[in-house]
Amino acid sequence: MPQTRTTPATPTSQLPPQTVAITREDLPLFCPRDTAAAWSMHPRVYLPIEEAPDHQYTCPYCGTRYVLKEA
Ligand SMILES: [Zn+2]
Numbered sequence: 001m002p003q004t005r006t007t008p009a010t011p012t013s014q015l016p017p018q019t020v021a022i023t024r025e026d027l028p029l030f031c032p033r034d035t036a037a038a039w040s041m042h043p044r045v046y047l048p049i050e051e052a053p054d055h056q057y058t059c060p061y062c063g064t065r066y067v068l069k070e071a
Pocket of ligand 1 (some may be wrong): 031032042059060061062063064
């Protein structure tokens with residue numbers, strides 16, 4: 001069995017996920033949002049953050065972490 005000594009230089013997927021604070025005025029929450037940067041391009045999905053027990057939701061596509069702030 002050959003020895004694998006692959007050392008990934010810099011994994012591009014190690015970037016810390018961006019955290020975005022939203023308010024109830026931003027509901028319903030979709031990702032990417034209109035103001036989203038180009039790196040987060042993916043099919044627009046609805047994130048039921050108001051149903052999450054801790055009012056936090058991480059987008060399964062781009063990893064953006066949304067936190068619902070009670071205004
Ligand atoms: Zn997303």
